[in-house]
Amino acid sequence: MSFIELKNVTKEYVTGEEKVFAVNDISLNIEKNDFVSIMGQSGSGKSTLLAMLGGLTHPTSGKVVTDEIDLFKLSSERLADFRREYLGFVFQSYQLIPYLTVLENTLLPLIPCEYSKSEQMAKAFSILDKVHLSDKAKRLAEELSGGEQQRVAIARSLVNDPYIILADEPTGNLDSKTSKEIMHIFCQLNDEGKTIIIVTHNKEIEMFANKRIYLRDGKY
Amino acid sequence: MKLYSISLQSVRRKKTKSILLLxxxxxxxxxxxxxxxxxxxxxASVATNLDEFGANIIVLPKIEQLAINYGGLSIGEVSYNNSQLNENDIIKISSIKNSRNISIISPKLLEVTTVDGKKNLIAGVNFKDELRLKKWWHLNGNTPNGGNQILIGSNVAFVRKISKNDSIKIKSEMFIVSGIIGNTGSQDDDLIFMxxxxxxxxxxxxxxxxxIEMSALCYDCPIExxxxxxxxxxxxxxxxxxxQTVEAKMMAVHSFENFSIGVSLVILAISFLIVFVNVNASVNERTREIGILKSIGFRRVHILQVxxxxxxxxxxxxxxxxxxAGICSAKLVLPHLSMYSSDKLIVNYAVFWGAVFLSLLVSLTACVYPALKAAKLDPTVAFRYI
Incomplete structure (x- = not known):
């Protein structure tokens, strides 16, 4: 059995009297340590697919199984625990909490866990070292450049040591040099055994992936 | 870092809003x-003042009477088993459980005797207590100072043509009239007080x-x-x-309480609405933040706690x-109120805990609905802001 399995997953929205299929009957398997790119035009269903992989959006039909856990059979609380344990999210607009420092943003996923302060600090600084932001730990997130904010977002997604990184257009707001730096981090993470699933428009990023998924009108 | 760290930082971040709400x-x-x-x-002030406006309890010796009828004709009543009061009874009254609620105990000995050939009712009193009890007395003269000085009612002075400082003989002793009580329209006008x-x-x-006439404070205890x-x-x-006296006192005392309870409830309702509107607006503004927290694994209870x-x-x-602020403002307001006549502010420390409890109750009940709304937010809202 694959690490992640999507079985006949459909997500349908009703707009007035019209049904729109954001994702239409997709089945796919993703193995541990895969680097997956999901590409497609705007509105092709990439982000919806990523949201379902992350247990954020319930499919209208079909199922998503990760590590033999049928995500949408879990209660909302257990699903929250699953996200904390298995997943790290990286968003296009970084989605940091602007009034918290770099360190505090990085520590966020650890708050619901039973770590002591020293354990929290050790984990956060080891990740911030990895993304070269230890020296800016006390700065407010909103004071950083776009590339730095995205590195904080990556640090936050890694601090819980998740199995899977889900990234939605992680380089969408960055220049090409910073994009390369970010992609370098993702490659490094993949080398360390993380499963990376990236939604992107960028064909250069696609080159890093060992599995490529093209979506058109919600279909694979 | 703990959950409350996020709350503290959020309060710091929204300084103006937090200060206005505060x-x-x-x-x-x-x-x-x-x-x-x-x-x-x-x-407390009104109760004390009212209690000095006269007695509200009368203690009389128990007299049992039997009506006698003979052949359908009433031939009067026979008293029997008559008891007497004495000074020991004052000590007993002073030691009752609610003795602190008794402000004045004024014992009296009433006797009829002949003064200058005419019968007159004499009242033996403790002048200190009697004068406290009857603040409406206007004396023409001085307060008796010593056992041989007396006060006389206005009718006694008029009928017998007695002036202050005159001497009168009662039984076999001479007494000096130290003062004449102004007309009161009561039985006091016909009495000689010694x-x-x-x-x-x-x-x-x-x-x-x-x-025995008594005045009891009935502010915090039933007179019964x-x-x-x-x-x-x-x-x-x-x-x-x-x-009649008791109920008038109680009514005056409780009307202030009812007024303050009514106004307090209105104030609490308004503050509830202020907090509710504030939290609701705050939750709407923080939809993205809540979505982020939920997408990284925060449970509903964690969002509620934040x-x-x-x-x-x-x-x-x-x-x-x-x-x-409330105690300071009470200190400033009270001296300007005509009904208040005390130098010392009574501070009830239960009000402190009440204030903290009320503040928590109003805020937290106003928060519950918006906080639950936030906790139930769909985490995909974080994606919608991409």
Whole structure:
């Protein structure tokens, strides 16, 4: 059995009297340590697919199984625990909490866990070292450049040591040099055994992936 | 880092909003504390003043009477088993459980005697207590100072043509009229008042008392309770509350409380709405933030805690500051109120805990709905902001 399995997953929205299929009957398997790119035009269903992989959006039909856990059979609380344990999210607009420092943003996923302060600090600084932001730990997130904010977002997604990184257009707001730096981090993470699933428009990023998924009108 | 760290940082971040909300809550708590403190102080002041406007309990010896009829014709009543009051009964009354609620005990010995060939009613009293009890007396002359000085009612002075400083003979002793009581329109106008011990001596009724008038504070205890305690302490007496006086006192005292309770409820309702609107707006503004927290694995209960803790901090500070502001404002307001006539502010420390509790209650109940709404937010809202 694959690490992640999507079985006949459909997500349908009703707009007035019209049904729109954001994702239409997709089945796919993703193995541990895969680097997956999901590409497609705007509105092709990439982000919806990523949201379902992350247990954020319930499919209208079909199922998503990760590590033999049928995500949408879990209660909302257990699903929250699953996200904390298995997943790290990286968003296009970084989605940091602007009034918290770099360190505090990085520590966020650890708050619901039973770590002591020293354990929290050790984990956060080891990740911030990895993304070269230890020296800016006390700065407010909103004071950083776009590339730095995205590195904080990556640090936050890694601090819980998740199995899977889900990234939605992680380089969408960055220049090409910073994009390369970010992609370098993702490659490094993949080398360390993380499963990376990236939604992107960028064909250069696609080159890093060992599995490529093209979506058109919600279909694979 | 703990959940409350996020709440603290959020409060710091929204300084202006947090301060405005804090001011709103402080004003509400301070207003309630002021009203309660002013009301308590006025109640105590009014109760004390009213209690000095006359007796509200009369203690008389128990007299049992039997009506005698013979052949359908009433031939009068026969008294039997008559008891007497004496000075020991005053000690007993002074030691009842609610003795602190008794402000004045004024014993009297009433005797009829002939003065200058005419019969007159003599009242032996303790002048100090009697004058406190009858503040409406206007004396033409001085307060008796010594056992041989007396006061006489206005009718006695008029009929017998007695002036102050005149001497009159009662029984075999001479007494000096130190003052004449102005017209009161009561039985006092026809009485001669002398010192209780002098009256007991000249009428040879050592330690005897005819009746006791009492004034009891009824601010925080029912008058019936005091009556029952006095009856139990002096079983040979008939203890009667003067209901009209008691109820008038109680009405005056409680009208302040009712007023302050009514205004406090309105203030609390307004502050509830202020907090509710504030939290609701805050939750709507923080939709993205809540979505992020949920997408990285925060449970509903964690979101609830983050929001509630934020308002818990504000309401605790508001409770504390509101209490201090309320007590200060009560101190400033009370001297300007005509009904208040005390130098010392009564501060009830239960009001402090009440202020903190009220502040927490108002804030947290106003927070519950918006906080639950936030906790139930769909985490995909974080994606919608991409």
């Amino acid at each position: 001011i709103g809550l402080v004003l509400a708590v301070a207003s309630v504390v002021t009203l309660v403190t002013v009301s308590e102080n006025i109640n 010192d209780l011990s002098s009256a007991q001596r000249i009428f040879e009724k050592r330690s005897a008392i005819s009746l 309770e005091i009556v029952a305690q006095v009856s139990a302490a002096v079983p040979t007496a008939n203890v009667t509350p003067i209901k 929001i509630l803790f934020e308002y818990l901090i504000i309401s605790l500070i508001a409770g504390l500051m509101g209490y201090i």
